[in-house]
Amino acid sequence: xxxxxxxxxxxxxxxxxxxxxxxxxxxxxxxxxxxxxxxxxxxxxxxxxxxxxxxxxxxxxxxxxxxxxxxxxxxxxxxxxxxxxxxxxxxxxxxxxxxxxxxxxxxxxxxxxxxxxxxxxxxxxxxxxxxxxxxxxxxxxxxxxxxxxxxxxxxxxxxxxxxxxxxxxxxxxxxxxxxxxxxxxxxxxxxxxxxxxxxxxxxxxxxxxxxxxxxxxxxxxxxxxxxxxxxxxxxxxxxxxxxxxxxxxxxxxxxxxxxxxxxxxxxxxxxxxxxxxxxxxxxxxxxxxxxxxxxxxxxxxxxxxxxx
Amino acid sequence: xxxxxxxxxxxxxxxxxxxxxxxxxxxxxxxxxxxxxxxxxxxxxxxxxxxxxxxxxxxxxxxxxxxxxxxxxxxxxxxxxxxxxxxxxxxxxxxxxxxxxxxxxxxxxxxxxxxxxxxxxxxxxxxxxxxxxxxxxxxxxxxxxxxxxxxxxxxxxxxxxxxxxxxxxxxxxxxxxxxxxxxxxxxxxxxxxxxxxxxxxxxxxxxxxxxxxxxxxxxxxxxxxxxxxxxxxxxxxxxxxxxxxxxxxxxxxxxxxxxxxxxxxxxxxxxxxxxxxxxxxxxxxxxxxxxxxxxxxxxxxxxxxxxxxxxxxxxxxxxxxxxxxxxxxxxxxxxxxxxxxxxxxxxxxxxxxxxxxxxxxxxxxxxxxxxxxxxxxxxxxxxxxxxxxxxxxxxxxxxxxxxxxxxxxxxxxx
Numbered sequence: 073x074x075x076x077x078x079x080x081x082x083x084x085x086x087x088x089x090x091x092x093x094x095x096x097x098x099x100x101x102x103x104x105x106x107x108x109x110x111x112x113x114x115x116x117x118x119x120x121x122x123x124x125x126x127x128x129x130x131x132x133x134x135x136x137x138x139x140x141x142x143x144x145x146x147x148x149x150x151x152x153x154x155x156x157x158x159x160x161x162x163x164x165x166x167x168x169x170x171x172x173x174x175x176x177x178x179x180x181x182x183x184x185x186x187x188x189x190x191x192x193x194x195x196x197x198x199x200x201x202x203x204x205x206x207x208x209x210x211x212x213x214x215x216x217x218x219x220x221x222x223x224x225x226x227x228x229x230x231x232x233x234x235x236x237x238x239x240x241x242x243x244x245x246x247x248x249x250x251x252x253x254x255x256x257x258x259x260x261x262x263x264x265x266x267x268x269x270x271x272x273x274x275x276x277x278x279x280x281x282x283x284x285x286x287x288x289x290x291x292x293x294x295x296x297x298x299x300x301x302x303x304x305x306x307x308x309x310x311x312x313x314x315x316x317x318x319x320x321x322x323x324x325x326x327x328x329x330x331x332x333x334x335x336x337x338x339x340x341x342x343x344x345x346x347x348x349x350x351x352x353x354x355x356x357x358x359x360x361x362x363x364x365x366x367x368x369x370x371x372x373x374x375x376x377x378x379x380x
Numbered sequence: 381x382x383x384x385x386x387x388x389x390x391x392x393x394x395x396x397x398x399x400x401x402x403x404x405x406x407x408x409x410x411x412x413x414x415x416x417x418x419x420x421x422x423x424x425x426x427x428x429x430x431x432x433x434x435x436x437x438x439x440x441x442x443x444x445x446x447x448x449x450x451x452x453x454x455x456x457x458x459x460x461x462x463x464x465x466x467x468x469x470x471x472x473x474x475x476x477x478x479x480x481x482x483x484x485x486x487x488x489x490x491x492x493x494x495x496x497x498x499x500x501x502x503x504x505x506x507x508x509x510x511x512x513x514x515x516x517x518x519x520x521x522x523x524x525x526x527x528x529x530x531x532x533x534x535x536x537x538x539x540x541x542x543x544x545x546x547x548x549x550x551x552x553x554x555x556x557x558x559x560x561x562x563x564x565x566x567x568x569x570x571x572x573x574x575x576x577x578x579x580x581x582x583x584x585x586x587x588x589x590x591x592x593x594x595x596x597x598x599x600x601x602x603x604x605x606x607x608x609x610x611x612x613x614x615x616x617x618x619x620x621x622x623x624x625x626x627x628x629x630x631x632x633x634x635x636x637x638x639x640x641x642x643x644x645x646x647x648x649x650x651x652x653x654x655x656x657x658x659x660x661x662x663x664x665x666x667x668x669x670x671x672x673x674x675x676x677x678x679x680x681x682x683x684x685x686x687x688x689x690x691x692x693x694x695x696x697x698x699x700x701x702x703x704x705x706x707x708x709x710x711x712x713x714x715x716x717x718x719x720x721x722x723x724x725x726x727x728x729x730x731x732x733x734x735x736x737x738x739x740x741x742x743x744x745x746x747x748x749x750x751x752x753x754x755x756x757x758x759x760x761x762x763x764x765x766x767x768x769x770x771x772x773x774x775x776x777x778x779x780x781x782x783x784x785x786x787x788x789x790x791x792x793x794x
Contacts, residue, residue, distance in 0.1 A: 128618075131666035134755075135721055141615045144562040147510070170560075172510050201785075205755055301754045302722050328665035331720070 100236055103142075103149040103176075105160045106133065107352035108215040109186065111360045112228045113153060115250045120239050121151075121232070126163060129353030132328035134205065134300065136163045138170075146171035149182065151235050153228060156185035157192065159212035175235075184231035186224040187214050193281050205300025216350065217282030218261045218365050221254045257362045261287075264369040271376055272320040274311060274337070276329040279350055283368065292320050295333055303333045315341040322375045326350035346375045440477030443786030447472070447531035451778035460772045469780075470531055472499070476787070482507030485516075488529070499529075500551060511559040520550045520579060520607045521558070521572045522627040523654045523675050531782050534671075534716050536762045540730040540744040541710030545652050545679040546629060547581030552605060567614030574607035579631055586734040586742065586770070591685035591701065593648075594635045603633040611656075620661045627654040636685050636703060640694050643701040648682035669718040676711040677732075683708055684735020708733040725749040740769035757783035 099122040104110040110125040117123065124145050127136045146152065146167050154160055168177065175182040192210025199208055214220050229247045233240045269288030273280075276295045284291050293314050297307040314320070321343045323334055330347050338345050348368050349358040358364035410416070450466040473496065476486035487501035502516030519527045525538060526546060538548060554576030562568050580593040596603065611625035629652045636645045656675035662668070684704035691698055710732025718724035731743035746764040753759065760780040767773045 127666075128664060130664040132721070135666045137621075137660075137662055137666060137669075139615055139621055140568050140613045141566040144565055144568055147562055169506070172506065201756060328667060 100150045100232070101145075101148050102151045102153065103145050104153040105155060105164060106215060107359075108361045108364070109153045109155070109224065109228070111352050112221075112225050112250075113151075113232070115360075116225060116229050116243055116247050117232055118242070118246050120236065120242065126167070127160075127351060129349065129351045129355075129358070130327040131351070132326075133159055133351070134162055136160070138163045138167050142167055143170050146176065147173050149173060149176050151182045151184065151231055152176035153184040153186060153231060155212060155214055156187040157209045157212035157214070158207045159187075159214075181234045182231070184227055186227040187212065188227060190214055190220065190223055193285060194278065204296075204298025206298075211278060211281050213279040213282060213350075215361075216280055216368075218258065218286050218369075220282070221258070221361060221365075222251060225250060225254070253362065257365065261365055261369050264373050268372070268376060271322075272315075272318050273322045273324050273372075274315060274320055274343070276323070276325040276334060279326065280324050280348070287369075287372075289372075292318055295323075295329075295337060308333055308336060312337055312340045315343060321378075322346055322372070324348055324372070327354050344375045344378060346371050348372070438477070440475040441787035442473075442475045443784065444474070445470070445472040445531060445782065445784050447780065447782045449536065449778055449780045451776055454775045455772045456774065457772035460774075470529075471496070472529070472531070474787075479503065490529075499549070510561060511557065514556040514558070515554075517551055517553045518556070520546075520552060520576075520629060521556060521574060521609045522546065522550070522607055522629055522652075523609075523625065523656045523677075524623070524658055524673060525675075526550060534714065534724075534726060534750075535728050535746050535748040536760065536764065536778055536780055537744075537746070539675070539712035539714075539728060540742060540766075541675075541677055541712050541732040542730075543585050544732045544734055544742065545677050545683075545708070545710060548583070548585070550579055550581065550629070552576030552579045554605075556607070563612070563614075567612060569610070569612045571610040572608065576605040576607070579605040579607070579629060580634060586736075588684075589638075589686035589702075590640060591636050591638045591687065593631075594637050595631075596633070596635075599633065605632075606630045616659070616661075619663065620659065622660075623656070623658045625654075625656045627656070628652065631681075634682075636682070636701060638685075638687050638699070638701055641687060641689075641699040641701075643687065643699060645701050645703055648703060650679070650681040650683060652677055652679045654678075667718070667720045669716075669724075671716040671726075672714070674711065674713045676709070678707055678709055679735075680707040681705065686736065702737070704735045704737065706735065708735060722752040723750070734770070736770060738769070742766070742768045742770075756785070757781070 099120055100117065102113050102117065102121050102123040104113060104123060104125045106127045107125040107129055110123045113121055113123045126142050127133060154164055174180060177183060195210035196203060196206050196208065199206070215224070225247060229243055232243045265287035270290055272290045272292040273284070274293050274295065275291055278294055278299050281291065283289070293311045295303050295308065295311055297304060315337070321341070323338060323343050323345045325334055325345060325347055326349070327347055328350070330345065334345050337343065347355060348371060349355045349364045352361055352364045353359050355367060358367045446468070447470045448467065449469045450464070452464050454462045468491065471491040472488060474486060474488045476484065478484045483503055483505045485503045488499045489496040490499040498517060500518045502514055502518040505513040521527060523542070525533065525542060530538060530549060552574070554574055556572055556574035558570060558572035560568050560570035578595045580595060607627070607629050609625060609627040611623060613621065613623035616622050631650045634648050634650065636648055638644070654675055654677045656673065658671065658673040661670045682703050682705050684706070686702045687699050688702050689699045710730070712728060712730035714726060714728040716724060716726035726748055728746045729743070731741065734740050734742055744764060744766045746762055748760055748762045750758055750760045762776070762778040762780065764776040764778070
């Protein structure tokens with residue numbers, strides 16, 4: 073076979089390959105709802121995946137807008153990863169319905185809900201909107217629990233292996249390497265939080281409940297009177313009074329909720345506002361899930377150790 | 381000999397009567413000739429199918445909505461009645477559920493006088509990849525605002541030009557096919573084609589002269605009513621979104637009827653074309669938003685009606701039905717700014733040529749502020765000024781309070 077013929081045949085094969093489902097070496101197309109999950113997919117999938125996240129770091133997850141690029145990405149995805157428990161209800165159902173991608177519909181091999189099997193906090197005993205924008209299955213802010221990294225990574229691994237079983241060994245090896253790093257980080261966070269037990273903090277939204285549960289912090293009050301309900305002057309006054317009575321000097325918030333209500337509370341109580349990342353990338357230095365937890369622990373530690 | 385066929389018939393009848401209940405969805409006992417539904421295997425919900433009549437596990441999601449408006453209108457002319465009013469503008473009840481993995485259905489009932497009228501009731505078949513087949517009664521796919529229910533609008537009223545050329549809310553009984561496809565990684569194109577039995581406005585807001593538009597009960601295919609829309613939308617950088625669309629609604633054959641004077645004119649037609657452009661921007665937190673939009677419409681064909689009555693006494697026989705065959709132009713533009721999840725405000729201006737012999741114009745300017753008290757109810761304050769060549773100019777102050785109870789959803793806005 074002449075060189076010319078070989079080149080021609082190779083070119084034809086390359087051109088025809090996409091029509092038959094893509095080249096064997098094409099990376100898996102993965103869409104995640106939040107950057108935290110994209111980081112875990114990257115860690116375990118390595119070069120075998122091409123991952124994008126719908127939410128950006130600083131967004132209020134209850135108010136993310138679907139964009140055309142998200143719809144297109146969902147329509148082409150091989151794997152979709154969400155936190156679940158209605159955390160992403162503002163944008164996931166519409167995108168899943170619009171994208172019409174059977175590979176990633178709930179129940180399909182390409183659909184991963186990382187909250188499966190997790191024990192949830194704040195499961196409402198009675199379902200009523202009187203309690204605000206409550207989530208029927210419990211507090212969904214699982215990604216802010218320092219104990220949840222391994223659980224979420226395991227679900228990601230299971231999903232990747234399900235849609236790409238040929239690469240199981242590679243995914244498993246990367247998962248184990250990640251877990252080793254995670255164990256070191258968990259020990260670090262445990263040490264940093266050693267003296268936090270019983271220390272009172274105020275939050276804006278109930279998104280740091282898992283963090284508090286893991287580290288022993290006591291959440292004195294939320295600036296939102298109920299989840300999703302904007303602060304009222306009466307409620308803010310009660311929070312200020314409670315903080316003064318308890319000597320609480322730390323307010324935890326995310327970039328989306330760091331508004332003038334918090335400034336009022338901080339001014340009245342002399343408390344420090346601690347802006348924490350609620351997703352990877354929300355603040356500088358929090359681009360990976362482990363680095364996000366590092367930033368969270370450093371910032372809380374600094375605020376709690378500051379002279380009162 | 382004669383009795384053998386009778387015996388066979390009786391045997392077959394008894395066999396079918398006994399066999400039918402085994403496969404039936406509904407009642408345990410079923411007589412021949414009653415509807416039989418495909419049954420699921422016994423381990424997936426019982427031998428009687430998806431559920432028996434007393435099971436509620438597969439009930440649809442129900443919701444209702446209350447939209448109230450209190451307003452004060454000040455007409456420039458003293459002959460028009462200015463003053464206060466308060467209204468339950470709409471009570472809306474809705475239910476939706478999946479029929480099976482490939483289809484879902486919904487209905488929306490809306491208050492009308494003292495009753496509840498079917499505003500929408502449709503099935504969506506979604507088992508064709510990126511296509512959807514919609515059948516039943518539903519709002520037409522025209523521009524960015526005609527699919528929206530009036531209480532979901534960003535301000536109190538649908539833009540005047542839409543009310544003038546299409547109607548306050550345009551729903552039809554028919555079918556619609558739509559399809560979307562990606563263009564690159566950051567844009568998509570969608571088109572739809574709808575065929576309806578009728579899309580004439582229930583009530584013309586301008587220059588109808590008391591004349592109604594009627595359609596034949598049965599029509600040739602070419603006399604059915606049609607809608608078409610094609611729209612493209614994509615990302616602009618990391619925070620922006622654009623959308624460009626073109627729409628059409630065609631009524632190829634209708635009759636104008638003046639019941640008072642027993643006048644009618646057959647063989648009329650009406651077509652409305654629209655082009656829309658929308659831009660949206662959202663900040664890093666997803667809470668601060670800017671939305672800008674414009675839509676221009678051309679209404680052509682037999683657009684206006686009047687009754688010429690020289691002696692000004694109806695029913696004397698000197699009346700003639702006047703039909704205006706003209707092309708009219710109108711447009712609306714809006715700017716909306718939300719500085720957080722719970723506060724937004726904006727302005728909407730709309731102007732249109734209306735179908736009368738004098739070539740009159742109308743315009744409306746609305747300023748509004750919306751305060752969401754939570755995700756589920758909101759207060760809105762509106763000031764609207766209207767100028768009308770044919771009627772008195774008016775100034776309206778309104779407060780709207782709307783509450784949503786039950787299932788609600790957010791999704792891709794085509």
